[in-house]
Amino acid sequence: MLPFYGRRLSRKTKRFDSFDLENYKFFFNEINFSDIKKKLVKRCQNVNLEIGFGKGENLIFQSQTKKKDIFLAIDPFISGGLKLKKKIETLKISNIFFSNVTFSQFFKVVGDLNFKKIFILFPDPWPKKRHKKRRLINEEFVKNLAKITLKYSEILVVTDDEDYSNQILKSFSKQNLFKLLLKTSDSQIFEYYKIYPTTYYRKAKRENRIINLFIYQK
Ligand SMILES: C[S@@+](CC[C@H](N)C(=O)[O-])C[C@H]1O[C@@H](n2cnc3c(N)ncnc32)[C@H](O)[C@@H]1O
Numbered sequence: 001m002l003p004f005y006g007r008r009l010s011r012k013t014k015r016f017d018s019f020d021l022e023n024y025k026f027f028f029n030e031i032n033f034s035d036i037k038k039k040l041v042k043r044c045q046n047v048n049l050e051i052g053f054g055k056g057e058n059l060i061f062q063s064q065t066k067k068k069d070i071f072l073a074i075d076p077f078i079s080g081g082l083k084l085k086k087k088i089e090t091l092k093i094s095n096i097f098f099s100n101v102t103f104s105q106f107f108k109v110v111g112d113l114n115f116k117k118i119f120i121l122f123p124d125p126w127p128k129k130r131h132k133k134r135r136l137i138n139e140e141f142v143k144n145l146a147k148i149t150l151k152y153s154e155i156l157v158v159t160d161d162e163d164y165s166n167q168i169l170k171s172f173s174k175q176n177l178f179k180l181l182l183k184t185s186d187s188q189i190f191e192y193y194k195i196y197p198t199t200y201y202r203k204a205k206r207e208n209r210i211i212n213l214f215i216y217q218k
Contacts (some may be wrong), residue, residue, distance in 0.1 A: 004102045005134045006124055010079040018078045021100070024085055028099045033109045036097050040113065045070050049148075050119040051103050051136070056084030056096075058121055058196035063096050065194055069116070073098040074106050103136060107144050114150045122200035125161035135164065139171045146177040146218065154181070155216040158195060160204035165212045178216035185210050 009018070021027045028036050040047055046069045053059045053073040063071045075081065078100050088096055099106070123136045137157065145155055155178060159165055172178055182189070187205075190197075190213055197205075204211050 002102070002104050002134070002136070004076050005126075005131075006077065008076050008078050008100070010077075012079070017082055018100075021078065021081055021085060026088055026094075026097050027081070027085070028097055030101055030105055030109050033099070033106075037111065037113055040070055043070070046116040047072060047113065048117040048119070049073065049115040050121075051075075052120060052123055053080065053084065053098065054121075054198060054200065055080045056087060056098070057198045058119060059084065059096060059098075060087050060091065060093070061196040062119070062194070063093055064091070067095060069095060071096045072115075074101050074103060076100050076102050103141070103144075107148070110148055113148065114153065115148055116150075116153055118145065118149065118153070118155045119195075120156070121158045121195070121198055122204075123157070123159065123164070125159065125164045127161065127163070132163075132167075135167065137164070137168050137171055139174055142171050142175045142177060146175070149218050151218055153218045155214075156193070156195065157214045157216070158190075158201070158211060160200075160209040160211045162210070165214075168214055172214075172216055178218050180214065181217045182215040183212060185212050187211070189213065 048069055048071050050059050050073040053075045059071055059073050073096060081098060081100055084098060126132055126134045157168055195213065
């Protein structure tokens with residue numbers, strides 16, 4: 001299991017603020033996930049997943065664009081989860097369930113649930129050579145994605161790191177479980193596919209970095 005090396009709290013977030021999330025009806029953990037799963041199976045709606053939702057910007061946008069779909073989202077960054085909770089309350093959203101578990105923890109409890117779309121926007125690039133093993137997307141991760149998707153499910157990945165782009169291409173092509181539908185750095189296509197310009201997207205744009213979008217289909 002890949003441990004989590006990132007930040008769980010920003011400097012501005014107090015540790016006790018995270019208790020706000022624990023009893024929140026749209027927040028889940030590894031133990032109560034089975035209750036949410038039961039509800040989802042009954043509802044028969046399309047279920048999507050965002051891994052590493054950050055502040056929840058894309059998640060909110062997607063949930064408003066597809067109101068009949070359900071969106072599950074995971075990110076151990078609690079400060080982002082607290083921001084997301086506020087937005088869910090302000091906008092009265094009811095089709096998002098989120099958690100601070102890592103993908104490895106989530107994968108252990110997800111069982112036979114399948115996702116229609118999986119969004120992974122700006123996964124941490126870990127640019128130093130000695131840290132590359134920390135990257136989320138590798139061959140084992142692709143194998144796991146195949147277990148939680150069905151035929152025609154799509155994986156949308158965005159990164160502004162060239163070396164990670166190559167690792168993503170290699171990891172998917174070696175496993176041969178998904179076909180590459182699209183690889184582009186054209187921002188108009190990002191708009192066409194309704195990928196929200198998140199904080200990391202805007203930062204990459206300001207720094208004139210090339211942003212790659214990969215769409216894989218099972
Ligand atoms: C660079 S940020 C991108 C955030 C957001 N997607 C965006 O575009 O603004 C990467 C996010 O992935 C989260 N993350 C890192 N490892 C993760 C894991 N194993 N499972 C789920 N989320 C993870 C981090 O906590 C962080 O919030």
